[in-house]
Amino acid sequence: MSTAEYYTGGEPIADTKAPAGPINERWQTRRFTGRLVNPANRRKLRVIVVGTGLAGASAAATLGELGYRVANYCFQDSPRRAHSIAAQGGINAAKNYRNDGDSVHRLFYDTVKGGDFRSRESNVHRLAEISTEIIDQCVAQGVPFAREYGGLLDNRSFGGAQVSRTFYARGQTGQQLLLGAYQALERQVAAGTVELHTRHEMLELIVTGGRARGIVVRDLVTGEVATEIADAVVLATGGYGNVFFLSTNAKGCNVTASWRAHRQGAYFANPCYTQIHPTCIPQSGDHQSKLTLMSESLRNDGRVWVPAERGDDREPGDIPESERDYYLERRYPAFGNLVPRDIASRAAKAVCDEGRGVGPGGLGVYLDFADAIDRLGKDAVEAKYGNLFQMYERITGENPYERPMRIYPAVHYTMGGLWVDYDLQSNIPGLFVTGEANFSDHGANRLGASALMQGLSDGYFVLPNTISDYLADGPFEAVDEDHESVAAALGAVNERIEFFLNNDGDRTVDSFHRELGRIMWEYCGMERTDEGLRKAIGLIRDLKAEFYKRVKVTGKAAELNQQLEKAGRVADFFELGELMCIDALHRTESCGGHFRAESQTEDGEAKRDDEHFSYVAAWEFAGSEPVLHKEHLEFEYVKPTQRSYK
């Protein structure tokens, strides 16, 4: 069936910055061909960095160290609270400290394969090369990674990898890496190279003379709307998982900075690639405001099961072994409970759809530690997972040592994001995008412990090297407040604020956000169909119209107004949600985190269509009918194969 009624086709797009030549020399080549900025001239150049997570704080700190003048923004009250802080598991690096056969090439290979052949080989190889430098850098900053008794770094295998390449700091790796970047950032604040603006939200991108030249920000305490002009703008504003309302993201995570840039012309790539994490605590009721991830490491020792018969509402302890279905072990004997995230998630949905789910609403499966406790003893299990068990008990009131945990999949990470070239520059000159906010390295599915790696790779090592090639042409012509583009951006922001505050509505922002989230989860979640996506697009359009008619925002513009903040974010989520559905509809293949029910193997696994879909879908904003630009993907080093975890 044609999907052409929802979009128009545009010119193909290419990554013109990626060098040719052997893949292991490309990054070195690009660093040599890229122009440099004389150290004395760097202080004449101003760079805005939006976001203070791993990709933002590391970039701001490093650019400051290099001598650029940096303005760094975050909406939180401190840069240390960015959502990178919540990453639990670890960070991959091809150190081969375990002598188990790991190498840069193997990490590259695993990442391209894990991304289901929808990422760029050049980018992924660079990421694997830089991975080792990241660990060195973080250790030098004093990050307290887990260590062996001999004083050397400990590693673990993570997310089904066959080598132990994951570095970790208990279950709080993201926290420790972010604090390292935050401390480096604060050092630059003290040194005067970085100006930090907390409790400020970017609400518009300023494009002047074809270049990204600044942003419009709102001071979230006073409500003052102001502009900041610079020679380049870096967005490190994270992912868009909160379009689903319920996700493992922090409540403040939003797409507004990226979406405003998109509306100004930046292409949005692969928006439908979302990662659903299989081990989250299920929803307990209508009050639910977010979902909490339980680290994937639990699947190393926990066994996943549901009752064999539907409607079996006995207590889990009363269900004998013979009447349980350990469905992952049954369906995937080789990998069992350790199958990749997307497979584990879909399998959980499948058994719940059959009516065999457990807990409230039948939306949950058991993750059972009884065998592990028998085998290893309660103390050993507690030593490994004590903090997670404690967290589970606080949230659910159930004791997982005595009763199996209940888990269910939840939205966790978004692989899609603003389109960037090898230099991490978007199609708007001077607009760079790092971390989860860009689309570049994970293809259609991200491997465990690779998000932290990419955020820090982009921020510490890639961007500070590539941005100089652009800044070598600066400083650019002065832009003042009266410039047409600045006045227009400022005017648009103020108009939006006035609209929300003056709208004579009767429904809260959250009620709309919840409803949008339910549509997205139902039709653009774990499993997508042609029929469902078409329906979702219609529902979103109707709900969006109702939102503008009925949304009610209390309070004033010139004050701390959390409802006003939310209203702007939800308005942008509506437009993003529609684009996600259009992207998912047009991609009639299944790949990675994008599962189209029409495209599956006989065993129910995702079936790619390399002949028609081996490309990045980069969408240009054009109102309700976006324009599709395709970037063709070449695979010279890793030959595309169909994944199999049987």
Place this chain on the structure above:
Amino acid sequence: MKLRLRIWRQSDAESKGKMVSYVIDGVSEDASFLEMLDVLNEELIADGEDPVAFDHDCREGICGACSLVIDGQPHGPQAATTTCQLHMRQYSDGDTIDIEPWRAGAFPVVKDLVVDRSAFDRIIQAGGYISAPTGTAPDAHAVPVPKADADAAFSAAACIGCGACVAACPNGSGMLFMAAKVAHLGLMPQGQPERHTRVLGMVAAHDEAGFGGCTNTGECSAACPKEIGLDVIGRLNKDFRKAAARAA
């Protein structure tokens, strides 16, 4: 369950605040404390009233944004638990709950339950880091770190910067927060070169920000959701004495 809430309302930093009573019905025991406030806010908006402003973000106990004094205790009654991880099953039908912001001279109220904790960032700026510009690092295995030191450093580094320690302290001291960072970095070999300048700089910034002095009451550690121990304060005092003697 049905609850009576008495909440601190203050429209901005300059205004005078007061406790205001609200009644909320139908609260699920599975809801988190912040979800209970979400429900209250939805009701307030429906009635055309200004919803209650409070800081929150990750809602999984790690970002350190949430900051409520509940019935006089920072983060409420449950040990080692942030406000966002506190659940309503800790309460019973008919309870009255008092909800206030952090109260400390160095943390002025911004609005309702939101306070300004930027003084913590200024303490970090004054030395709470290791100077290791990007690209200058030796191989990660160049310097072994004894496991016991790495573990102790981690325990101190687990601080989430929420400020409950300050809110709990009768002197409004930021000693536990500062000492946790001094201990984390001072336990690592990489942190040795700046050990003395760090502690002097951070203590000066702490005092300048208006935090009170430490008199070892221990309320800070009791309120800490990450259970950071008082031993870090002993460590800081020792480092400070040595550093001050050298600088003299």
